Amino acid sequence: MSQPFQETIKGWNDLAEKVLEMARKRGLEAMLRLETSRRLKVRVRLGKLDELSQTAPQNSVLKVFKGNRSVSGSTSKLTVEGLVALLDRLNQHVELVDEDKAVGLPEPEWLVKKVPDLKLFDPAFLDFPVEKAKRMALEAEKAALDFDKRVTNSSGAGVGTSVYAACLYNTSGLKACEWGSSGSISVSPVAENEKGEKSSDSWFTWQRFEDSLEAPMTVGEMAAKRAVDGLGAGTAPTGKVPVLFAPETATALLGHLWECAAGDRVYKGSTYLTKAEKKAVASKLVTVVDDPLIPKGLNSTAFDGEGVATRRRILVKDGVLQFHPCDCYSARKLNRESTGHRSGGGVGSYNLYLENGEESPEQLLKKMGTGLFVTAFIGFGFNHATGDFSRGVRGFWVEEGKVVRPIQEVTVSGNLDEMLKNVVAVGNDLCFRYGTDSPSLLVSEMTVSGS
Amino acid sequence: MSELSLEPWFGLTKEDAARVVTEICAHGADFGELFFEDAVSSSIILEDGVVRNVSWTEDAGAGLRAVKGDTQAYGFAQQFDLKLLVDVGNRVGKVAGDARKSVNLGALHSVPVRSGLYSGKDASVRAPAAGKLEILKRADAAARAFSPAVKRVDITLTEESRILGLLNSDGGLFVDSQPMLSVRVSVVAEKDGKKQQSMVGGGGRLGLEYFTDVDPESLGKEAARMAVEMLDADPAPAGQQTVVLAPGDSGVLLHEAVGHGLEGDFNRKGTSRYSGKVGEKVASELCTVVDDGTYARGRGAIHVDDEGNASGSNVLIEKGILKGYMHDRLSAAHFKVKPTGNGRRQSYRHPPLPRMTTTYMNAGAHTPEEIIASVKNGIYCRTFSGGQVNISNGDFVFQATESFQIEDGKLTRPLKDVVIIGNGPDALSKVSMVGNDLAFSDGRWTCGKGGQMVPVGVGIPTVRIDGITVGGTK
Numbered sequence: 065m066s067q068p069f070q071e072t073i074k075g076w077n078d079l080a081e082k083v084l085e086m087a088r089k090r091g092l093e094a095m096l097r098l099e100t101s102r103r104l105k106v107r108v109r110l111g112k113l114d115e116l117s118q119t120a121p122q123n124s125v126l127k128v129f130k131g132n133r134s135v136s137g138s139t140s141k142l143t144v145e146g147l148v149a150l151l152d153r154l155n156q157h158v159e160l161v162d163e164d165k166a167v168g169l170p171e172p173e174w175l176v177k178k179v180p181d182l183k184l185f186d187p188a189f190l191d192f193p194v195e196k197a198k199r200m201a202l203e204a205e206k207a208a209l210d211f212d213k214r215v216t217n218s219s220g221a222g223v224g225t226s227v228y229a230a231c232l233y234n235t236s237g238l239k240a241c242e243w244g245s246s247g248s249i250s251v252s253p254v255a256e257n258e259k260g261e262k263s264s265d266s267w268f269t270w271q272r273f274e275d276s277l278e279a280p281m282t283v284g285e286m287a288a289k290r291a292v293d294g295l296g297a298g299t300a301p302t303g304k305v306p307v308l309f310a311p312e313t314a315t316a317l318l319g320h321l322w323e324c325a326a327g328d329r330v331y332k333g334s335t336y337l338t339k340a341e342k343k344a345v346a347s348k349l350v351t352v353v354d355d356p357l358i359p360k361g362l363n364s365t366a367f368d369g370e371g372v373a374t375r376r377r378i379l380v381k382d383g384v385l386q387f388h389p390c391d392c393y394s395a396r397k398l399n400r401e402s403t404g405h406r407s408g409g410g411v412g413s414y415n416l417y418l419e420n421g422e423e424s425p426e427q428l429l430k431k432m433g434t435g436l437f438v439t440a441f442i443g444f445g446f447n448h449a450t451g452d453f454s455r456g457v458r459g460f461w462v463e464e465g466k467v468v469r470p471i472q473e474v475t476v477s478g479n480l481d482e483m484l485k486n487v488v489a490v491g492n493d494l495c496f497r498y499g500t501d502s503p504s505l506l507v508s509e510m511t512v513s514g515s
Numbered sequence: 516m517s518e519l520s521l522e523p524w525f526g527l528t529k530e531d532a533a534r535v536v537t538e539i540c541a542h543g544a545d546f547g548e549l550f551f552e553d554a555v556s557s558s559i560i561l562e563d564g565v566v567r568n569v570s571w572t573e574d575a576g577a578g579l580r581a582v583k584g585d586t587q588a589y590g591f592a593q594q595f596d597l598k599l600l601v602d603v604g605n606r607v608g609k610v611a612g613d614a615r616k617s618v619n620l621g622a623l624h625s626v627p628v629r630s631g632l633y634s635g636k637d638a639s640v641r642a643p644a645a646g647k648l649e650i651l652k653r654a655d656a657a658a659r660a661f662s663p664a665v666k667r668v669d670i671t672l673t674e675e676s677r678i679l680g681l682l683n684s685d686g687g688l689f690v691d692s693q694p695m696l697s698v699r700v701s702v703v704a705e706k707d708g709k710k711q712q713s714m715v716g717g718g719g720r721l722g723l724e725y726f727t728d729v730d731p732e733s734l735g736k737e738a739a740r741m742a743v744e745m746l747d748a749d750p751a752p753a754g755q756q757t758v759v760l761a762p763g764d765s766g767v768l769l770h771e772a773v774g775h776g777l778e779g780d781f782n783r784k785g786t787s788r789y790s791g792k793v794g795e796k797v798a799s800e801l802c803t804v805v806d807d808g809t810y811a812r813g814r815g816a817i818h819v820d821d822e823g824n825a826s827g828s829n830v831l832i833e834k835g836i837l838k839g840y841m842h843d844r845l846s847a848a849h850f851k852v853k854p855t856g857n858g859r860r861q862s863y864r865h866p867p868l869p870r871m872t873t874t875y876m877n878a879g880a881h882t883p884e885e886i887i888a889s890v891k892n893g894i895y896c897r898t899f900s901g902g903q904v905n906i907s908n909g910d911f912v913f914q915a916t917e918s919f920q921i922e923d924g925k926l927t928r929p930l931k932d933v934v935i936i937g938n939g940p941d942a943l944s945k946v947s948m949v950g951n952d953l954a955f956s957d958g959r960w961t962c963g964k965g966g967q968m969v970p971v972g973v974g975i976p977t978v979r980i981d982g983i984t985v986g987g988t989k
Contacts, residue, residue, distance in 0.1 A: 135571075141593075302754035
């Protein structure tokens, strides 16, 4: 099995040993995360190279514990001097915080024992040739510009690759490393009609392995189709109608559901789902899974930000919330075990998806009859405490199951709790594209504001 | 200005930095630049009355950029090490070609920069934390004392100090030290099975002296007031409404409705709703909109942008007529105009982009009372959680977290949070009254673009807009 950053990781092991030993000498427990990546980003615009960026960032995160008190810090200086300076500063800071029974390293039995090979690394993305990336970006943009004569301009097309490694160590003997890769192609064309109205849109593909990426041409054509389809958009009538969320917008509803179910919001009381465990939070058609162990999965990882082993879990079964995702702190606040969801500075999901239903997108349009088909959001109007949802949208007005015209300057509003309970059909078009993914969702009624 | 040196901050002499910039330009780049940053920040988190964390973050590095025509190459290093920087410079510079060419850097000189826009010479980030804890506890106590419905108070104080330096191939040199303080108070209120959460914040380019002007108690009380008040909020109406925007925070409207669309990169590329419209009427004649990097102590205040151009006060729209765009070096060169001091970046990890600083609308003639009294039926929006814009078609949204029904010229019931959607030029053409009460948001806004976050400010007087879409449920 090939592995990137082998030498780097060897150096880290020594560095971590020294820093953790220094922590012990100061009477502290500690956790140290070291990470690095190599990134290539190529952007082209109208057939020419626009931007080339090659970087190799590194960073560290250090958390120290003194009994039931803890503070954290980070530094980009991955040297003994840099980390010990940080350690000494944190050693002073830890005296300032209050005792908190929920604070502490993970229980030893929660920690990952052996890191399985989840097939996250494609050697093709190491030293990916700049010229090849440029060719792919040019091809994707050209496909968009050639798709329709109304595609008159471009914000550009990009190809990015990244190869990363991260290791986590703590003073109770944890040492876990993971590495992987990803690549992406994105295209952002602008269409214009005879009235001079502009419509921009974009599309992308993002995968762990090069051979899983959609072809540049496919991405370009999809982006162009979306931009052209949005031309001549009008508004929609204000009123209560059914709303069909395409996968690229349904993912946001799923993301909000996760945020509201997460243990950190639950113990703070800042979610409408504080008392929802084992209760209905969605229609019976809704089953949601979080699976961090999918081979080649976009957000796959065998351990979380605290070294806790991850596993596949069902968040919502037939509409019923099964558990509150937790990191160590929120788990102890809620008198339970960590579910291994410390991620990105909070309680985060991995490969979160809503299971496929049975109907095709066309069948869903037909089932909706007259209503709004939402393909993009604009803005972020969501209140976690109440579930109130109000966002700007783009998409299409649908009558008798047929797309009638594109719409813009329209909002859809409702309450997430009601929206999820009013899911009357789930599409069969689940695709792992964002890392949080849903098939199309048909919601029986929401308020549309337009003209 | 006295002889400027990089060495005390970044351990590299001007001559060494010039060596790196020479390497960046060695393959024929039109322009090369070495940008230094040494940033520290610390956050104190008071969660539900418990001091949960006193964090410390250090991030230092140098960004290297080569520009050839409209093409740029970027790289960075995380050590101020001459050999490493020359290596990265060599790689970045090759975007201009393979053959080595001779390089003539301009004579090294300090670029003109503004001064005195930040308060606090040294950021208070390194000051002892004990006094800061006291401040947060005062805000916490005030929030809890406001009402028994207040169930939880979370407060975060973040202080930051960024030392920035730059040398470019014109020989231009600067060093700037930017402080930043931000405080956030969040309250969860519950009553009769209903729940609400509020968030208030403030700060700017200053240190703890912020709290000599703003009582910690007032922040806590305001967060509590808002959460408790919104417990009784009614659903907002759906559809076209007359909207009155409160002074201050409502400037988010300008940021989204016109600001982004007037950034030079979108217009250089011709992808903005406002492209090619300089000299045309794009707003009601009551609207004069300015982007001002010199608004002192604001989050958007800068002595110099991240490309070495002094900040400016730039009129974007004057009495409804579009006057010009906000530029970075690339877009200014494209339009053959002077840079406007809007080339900003999140950190050394990113190349600069045209970004807003503090964007505001000039005051008008009406009193706020007159404006509210003029509305028979509409909504009044006071605080916001953010917004977004679609550059090409001009659609923008902003989310009001605190708004009120206006009935017969009076504010009556509080309304649940709503999103308001409009189209830039259309919405600004419907501005029918502008107040004499221009106010600026207390620093709390961060703008995201192209994956980069930068602090910004907004300001606006009370404004009446006739007919804009409100995303309520009723």
